[in-house]
Amino acid sequence: xxxxxxxxxxxxxxxxxxxxxxxxxxxxxxxxxxxxxxxxxxxxxxxxxxxxxxxxxxxxxxxxxxxxxxxxxxxxxxxxxxxxxxxxxxxxxxxxxxxxxxxxxxxxxxxxxxxxxxxxxxxxxxxxxxxxxxxxxxxxxxxxxxxxxxxxxxxxxxxxxxxxxxxxxxxxxxxxxxxxxxxxxxxxxxxxxxxxxxxxxxxxxxxxxxxxxxxxxxxxxxxxxxxxxxxxxxxxxxxxxxxxxxxxxxxxxxxxxxxxxxxxxxxxxxxxxxxxxxxxxxxxxxxxxxxxxxxxxxxxxxxxxxxxxxxxxxxxxxxxxxxxxxxxxxxxxxxxxxxxxxxxxxxxxxxxxxxxxxxxxxxxxxxxxxxxxxxxxxxxxxxxxxxxxxxxxxxxxxxxxxxxxxxxxxxxxxxxxxxxxxxxxxxxxxxxxxxxxxxxxxxxxxxxxxxxxxxxxxxxxxxxxxxxxxxxxx
Numbered sequence: 001x002x003x004x005x006x007x008x009x010x011x012x013x014x015x016x017x018x019x020x021x022x023x024x025x026x027x028x029x030x031x032x033x034x035x036x037x038x039x040x041x042x043x044x045x046x047x048x049x050x051x052x053x054x055x056x057x058x059x060x061x062x063x064x065x066x067x068x069x070x071x072x073x074x075x076x077x078x079x080x081x082x083x084x085x086x087x088x089x090x091x092x093x094x095x096x097x098x099x100x101x102x103x104x105x106x107x108x109x110x111x112x113x114x115x116x117x118x119x120x121x122x123x124x125x126x127x128x129x130x131x132x133x134x135x136x137x138x139x140x141x142x143x144x145x146x147x148x149x150x151x152x153x154x155x156x157x158x159x160x161x162x163x164x165x166x167x168x169x170x171x172x173x174x175x176x177x178x179x180x181x182x183x184x185x186x187x188x189x190x191x192x193x194x195x196x197x198x199x200x201x202x203x204x205x206x207x208x209x210x211x212x213x214x215x216x217x218x219x220x221x222x223x224x225x226x227x228x229x230x231x232x233x234x235x236x237x238x239x240x241x242x243x244x245x246x247x248x249x250x251x252x253x254x255x256x257x258x259x260x261x262x263x264x265x266x267x268x269x270x271x272x273x274x275x276x277x278x279x280x281x282x283x284x285x286x287x288x289x290x291x292x293x294x295x296x297x298x299x300x301x302x303x304x305x306x307x308x309x310x311x312x313x314x315x316x317x318x319x320x321x322x323x324x325x326x327x328x329x330x331x332x333x334x335x336x337x338x339x340x341x342x343x344x345x346x347x348x349x350x351x352x353x354x355x356x357x358x359x360x361x362x363x364x365x366x367x368x369x370x371x372x373x374x375x376x377x378x379x380x381x382x383x384x385x386x387x388x389x390x391x392x393x394x395x396x397x398x399x400x401x402x403x404x405x406x407x408x409x410x411x412x413x414x415x416x417x418x419x420x421x422x423x424x425x426x427x428x429x430x431x432x433x434x435x436x437x438x439x440x441x442x443x444x445x446x447x448x449x450x451x452x453x454x455x456x457x458x459x460x461x462x463x464x465x466x467x468x469x470x471x472x473x474x
Contacts (some may be wrong), residue, residue: 008371029077029404029413030099036403040136042066049128049247053120062157067100068117069129069393071109076098076397080288081375083118086109095413118389126389130251131277133396137247140403143273147293147355148249150267150301151363152235153371155387156378157218159230163211164220173210193217204235207257222255231256232379232387234371235263236395238363240355245402248370248395249274253388260301264312268296272422295319300301308339318343319352362449369398373412400409432466 037043043066050065063071069121071086080086090096090108102108134240135142166176180197181189188427189197198204205220212218218230237250254263272293279288294312298320311318322344330337346352371377376394381387403412410416 002143018459027095027098029410029416030095032101032408033404035401036136036301036400036407037066040139042069042132045132046129050121053122053125060368063113063117064101065117068114068121069110069113069396070100070180072390072393073397073400074373075376076389076394077371077401079373079375079412079414081378082380083114084111087114090162118386120161121389123385123389125394126392131274133399134247134249134274135278135281135284136289137399137403138278140406141243141287142245142402142406143239143247143249143278143287143440144244144251144289145239145278146242146289147240147244147270147295147297148268148293149238149240149297149355149359150235150264150302150362151238151359151367152223152233152260152263153367154231155234155371155376156223157212157215157230158378158380158382159212159218159231160231161205161228163212163214164205164230166211167209167211171260199332205415216257217381217382219256232384233258233263234391235260235267236363238364239367240295240358240362244362245406246365247399247402248366251388251391251395253272253384253391255384260298261304261307264296264302264307268293268311268314268316269433293354297359299359305333305336305340305344308343309336312339312342317346319347319355320357321347322430366395366398369411370394374398436439 004025006120026367043064046065056064071083071090074080074088074089077094078086078089080089087108087110090100090102094104097104099107104357134143135141148342151295162173165172166284172181174194177194177198178189181193184197186193203209207219210220212230218232220228221231221233223229223231226254233254233256235252235363236248236255237252239245239247239249248363250267253416254266275288278284279292293314293316296316296318298318300321300323301318303322307320308318322340347356370391376391379387379390406412409414
């Protein structure tokens with residue numbers, strides 16, 4: 001093979017046929033996804049719901065609602081965390097431009113256009129789009145709705161701890177420590193003096209006293225890795241029915257300083273409202289279980305007397321492990337005793353143990369896809385409403401990926417790119433098995449054949465193991 005050389009100069013091509021443009025593996029993925037959206041009338045639905053946010057004649061041409069929501073879907077499928085990154089990807093990729101319906105001679109929307117469109121469209125409309133996606137997922141038989149699992153995680157806010165201020169005096173953290181040092185008799189405190197004073201204080205980072213001026217909705221919280229940041233808490237309600245694939249039924253964004261027992265009922269109610277909307281649709285009314293949200297599954301952090309009573313009043317059977325609190329006095333709490341004992345009995349049963357294993361599989365998977373590979377562990381928006389809008393459509397993209405895994409076996413364009421190598425590895429493994437069987441028949445098994453079989457089996461195992469987590473239950 002001769003070495004190719006880059007052409008430094010020369011006349012560029014004047015005309016290029018559109019049929020001659022290179023197509024990436026992402027093209028069939030996005031083409032199939034557009035077929036799913038078109039079959040349900042997504043663009044017409046989005047334009048009807050968003051018509052009240054646009055003027056009939058004034059202003060410059062805006063970004064179409066269907067294209068705007070596709071931009072946010074793109075954030076999940078491509079693993080892009082910011083709207084600037086989404087705009088850059090739109091301008092760079094032919095497959096993404098085709099997904100949004102942007103012609104080759106049209107300019108891709110700027111990040112400011114995406115941001116302004118998000119601010120104009122309210123939170124309720126984003127929730128309607130999320131519910132529309134749930135109906136499409138239910139139409140493919142991927143939602144049962146009887147059992148709902150709930151869990152939460154923290155998202156790092158777009159605000160720095162060093163910028164927090166006192167709520168009463170508006171002092172920065174440095175100014176506050178300097179004032180304490182002067183009150184203690186140190187006129188010109190050094191950095192070492194401030195550190196010593198700060199170590200002796202208790203409740204030094206209380207949300208009752210401090211807030212971020214750039215994002216007042218962010219709260220001081222401890223993250224999963226043990227560090228302290230300004231954060232928000234995202235709580236998911238995930239479908240855990242018999243044949244469910246772990247679709248996200250509700251996404252609730254709450255202050256990070258609220259405990260799980262304070263937000264569980266609100267998240268379950270949101271899931272019930274979304275499931276009711278799906279059950280009322282004539283196309284999906286036969287798919288959803290009649291007693292939807294009849295079972296609620298959570299971890300130990302959700303257990304409390306009041307939570308067990310609230311779930312019992314809602315008519316839901318709880319499966320929440322009980323922390324070891326020792327011997328308890330129920331003399332003045334007979335109703336709480338009945339609810340706690342009933343939950344304890346269900347949790348220790350065979351179904352309760354099976355649901356606990358399934359909870360770790362389905363709920364943790366949604367967190368991994370949305371916040372790790374989906375790149376939303378750190379948010380680049382400010383304000384709880386703005387972040388919740390993005391999370392709703394981000395979770396809608398996750399639900400659409402469940403349909404794509406059912407239809408083509410892959411939930412993202414990047415996963416589809418490696419499908420060719422997976423098929424080649426499987427074919428090589430079958431060929432090696434055939435050669436080994438032929439050698440066994442002749443009572444001769446060459447060392448090279450056995451070595452090839454071991455190698456191909458190792459390659460297939462590496463390539464097929466990640467798919468087990470994606471296809472379980474689908």
